[in-house]
Amino acid sequence: MRILLLTHAFNGLSQRLFVELTRDGHELSVELDIHDRVTLEAVELFRPEVILAPFLKRAIAPAVWRRHLCLIVHPGPQGDRGPAALDWAILRAAPQWGVTVLQADADWDTGSVWSSVAFPMRLAPKSSLYRHEVTEGAVIAVRAALARIASGAGPIAPANRTDGQGWQPPVPAARRAIDWSRDATTAVLRKIHSADGAPGIEDLLLERRVRLFDAHPEQRLAGRPGALIARHHGAICRATRDGAVWIGQLKSLEGPQQGLKLPASVAVGAEAQALPESDATPDARGGTRDLEIGYEERGAVGYLHFPFYNGALSTAQCERLRAAFAEARARPTRVIVLMGGPDFWCNGMHLHCIEAAASPADESWANINAIDDLARDILNTATHLTVAALEGNAAAGGVFLALAADRVLARTGIVLNPHYRNMGNLYGSEYWTYLLPRRIGPERAQALMARRLPLGVHEARSLGLIDEDAGPEQSEFRSLVDARAAALAEPARFAAALEVKRAARARDEAQRPLSVYRADELERMRLNFYGFDPSYHIARHRFVYRAPHAWTPLHLAVHRRIGFDAPRGAVRA
Numbered sequence: 001m002r003i004l005l006l007t008h009a010f011n012g013l014s015q016r017l018f019v020e021l022t023r024d025g026h027e028l029s030v031e032l033d034i035h036d037r038v039t040l041e042a043v044e045l046f047r048p049e050v051i052l053a054p055f056l057k058r059a060i061a062p063a064v065w066r067r068h069l070c071l072i073v074h075p076g077p078q079g080d081r082g083p084a085a086l087d088w089a090i091l092r093a094a095p096q097w098g099v100t101v102l103q104a105d106a107d108w109d110t111g112s113v114w115s116s117v118a119f120p121m122r123l124a125p126k127s128s129l130y131r132h133e134v135t136e137g138a139v140i141a142v143r144a145a146l147a148r149i150a151s152g153a154g155p156i157a158p159a160n161r162t163d164g165q166g167w168q169p170p171v172p173a174a175r176r177a178i179d180w181s182r183d184a185t186t187a188v189l190r191k192i193h194s195a196d197g198a199p200g201i202e203d204l205l206l207e208r209r210v211r212l213f214d215a216h217p218e219q220r221l222a223g224r225p226g227a228l229i230a231r232h233h234g235a236i237c238r239a240t241r242d243g244a245v246w247i248g249q250l251k252s253l254e255g256p257q258q259g260l261k262l263p264a265s266v267a268v269g270a271e272a273q274a275l276p277e278s279d280a281t282p283d284a285r286g287g288t289r290d291l292e293i294g295y296e297e298r299g300a301v302g303y304l305h306f307p308f309y310n311g312a313l314s315t316a317q318c319e320r321l322r323a324a325f326a327e328a329r330a331r332p333t334r335v336i337v338l339m340g341g342p343d344f345w346c347n348g349m350h351l352h353c354i355e356a357a358a359s360p361a362d363e364s365w366a367n368i369n370a371i372d373d374l375a376r377d378i379l380n381t382a383t384h385l386t387v388a389a390l391e392g393n394a395a396a397g398g399v400f401l402a403l404a405a406d407r408v409l410a411r412t413g414i415v416l417n418p419h420y421r422n423m424g425n426l427y428g429s430e431y432w433t434y435l436l437p438r439r440i441g442p443e444r445a446q447a448l449m450a451r452r453l454p455l456g457v458h459e460a461r462s463l464g465l466i467d468e469d470a471g472p473e474q475s476e477f478r479s480l481v482d483a484r485a486a487a488l489a490e491p492a493r494f495a496a497a498l499e500v501k502r503a504a505r506a507r508d509e510a511q512r513p514l515s516v517y518r519a520d521e522l523e524r525m526r527l528n529f530y531g532f533d534p535s536y537h538i539a540r541h542r543f544v545y546r547a548p549h550a551w552t553p554l555h556l557a558v559h560r561r562i563g564f565d566a567p568r569g570a571v572r573a
């Protein structure tokens with residue numbers, strides 16, 4: 001089928017649908033929802049059989065939905081309506097939720113229902129539910145809807161235009177404002193989770209207006225309700241009525257960093273530095289875990305977890321992760337598994353921290369060097385075999401960091417973006433000029449970098465970018481990771497594999513040292529950061545402040561490429 005993805009942004013869900021539907025043999029093009037006139041033009045050019053809207057912030061124009069079959073992905077169960085579906089589900093502690101594919105109609109979410117998928121809820125941030133349960137459900141629901149269209153079966157339920165039925169408005173700010181003197185820890189968590197990653201909970205902190213994100217329960221500390229009582233790296237800890245919560249990220253609503261989401265201690269500044277530093281806590285398995293880096297061992301395998309918020313790795317975080325990796329290497333284990341986090345494995349350098357720095361160019365330089373140091377340490381590990389276990393998505397430098405490991409495993413269902421150019425033509429480093437051709441060959445490497453599109457796990461595996469996948473359930477993936485890590489750690493096999501690895505590294509180093517790859521890449525990056533072309537700085541600024549899109553790039557909008565000609569007569573009314 002010819003499917004036009006009409007979306008506010010080419011976000012994780014849209015990317016996943018793009019990857020899966022392309023794999024199913026559909027012909028796809030993407031148009032960002034910028035203006036009704038532009039949408040109409042896209043429809044004229046592409047002549048889609050179905051318009052699929054995975055993520056919209058405004059209604060589709062009647063001139064479009066009256067003439068074309070438009071399917072909307074709604075992150076709520078059948079009968080639910082409104083723009084804050086997941087927010088309400090989290091606030092009300094709904095035990096079960098869902099994703100529904102509806103036909104666009106005159107009123108918001110009132111059209112015929114083509115399919116719906118239910119899932120049990122977790123106490124988790126909205127963004128995490130969206131990236132996992134909603135995304136998995138949406139893939140199933142969209143496939144089911146398309147199958148019904150193809151077979152002529154029609155919708156599963158007719159339009160429901162009954163006034164206001166099922167309608168839930170945007171969440172009023174007062175409904176989820178935190179009352180620090182009264183709210184218990186779970187209530188605070190629920191409120192912050194319901195608005196994470198956007199819009200965040202508005203609050204007063206040290207007499208400044210901020211939005212709060214990334215909340216975690218604290219197990220041991222307590223204090224006067226509402227008081228700031230500790231800090232731990234980027235996070236600050238605030239007492240509740242019956243305990244305390246860690247707040248990882250803040251967005252200031254005033255001052256020079258207004259509107260920029262940052263690690264809380266960076267956003268708060270000097271006052272955060274005055275707070276007592278809290279230690280990493282021992283976890284139940286005898287390992288250690290803090291909010292960002294955790295380590296555990298099972299047999300001869302060490303697991304390093306680094307669930308950094310949004311997968312972004314600042315200079316300081318790289319240095320801490322590198323230190324944790326060095327500690328893992330000093331252990332009498334044989335295999336180290338780099339687990340990343342459940343939502344993201346890694347998305348490369350921390351563009352928000354770079355934006356907030358006094359000199360973004362200098363901070364970009366420091367950040368890329370810090371990631372390169374980490375990648376080099378992984379590559380030069382001669383004592384252990386390393387496994388990158390990608391349970392969450394990875395992009396840009398994060399993908400290439402993973403390729404520094406000896407084996408790369410991925411959870412079925414994640415999306416990879418193995419390219420840098422979407423960030424203002426950034427050249428990239430992380431030894432990608434060595435790592436990518438080493439895995440997939442020089443021609444394919446070049447093509448992949450130029451393509452600028454997301455890659456699904458099946459395609460990544462057939463290209464040779466990853467070795468194996470399992471899932472989509474976390475438990476299925478973790479079983480694969482455990483099994484493969486244990487097999488690699490088996491003494492006889494380990495010794496042989498380590499020998500092969502050492503020999504290959506020595507051979508490659510003799511042919512062209514890693515330092516030369518790095519110097520060449522950084523020479524290009526120096527131009528991106530300090531050269532006369534400001535594209536990277538402009539793209540980063542627009543990215544971190546979520547500037548609205550003004551056009552759809554040609555790598556997405558197939559229908560806008562020169563020479564594109566849609567077949568006639570394909571439109572379904």
Ligand code: COA
Nearest residue numbers: 011012197310312347348349350351352395396397417423
């Ligand atoms: N640094 C800082 N924040 C990042 C980030 C990075 N490298 N990558 C993603 N994020 C943040 C986004 O700002 C967004 O923040 P929010 O919580 O305020 O919404 C959040 O992560 C989710 O990103 P979003 O773009 O909405 O998610 P997505 O799933 O739709 O897309 C990516 C994921 C990775 C494709 C996209 O975020 C991206 O292109 N990131 C930049 C990658 C990059 O160029 N890295 C630098 C070069 S190494």
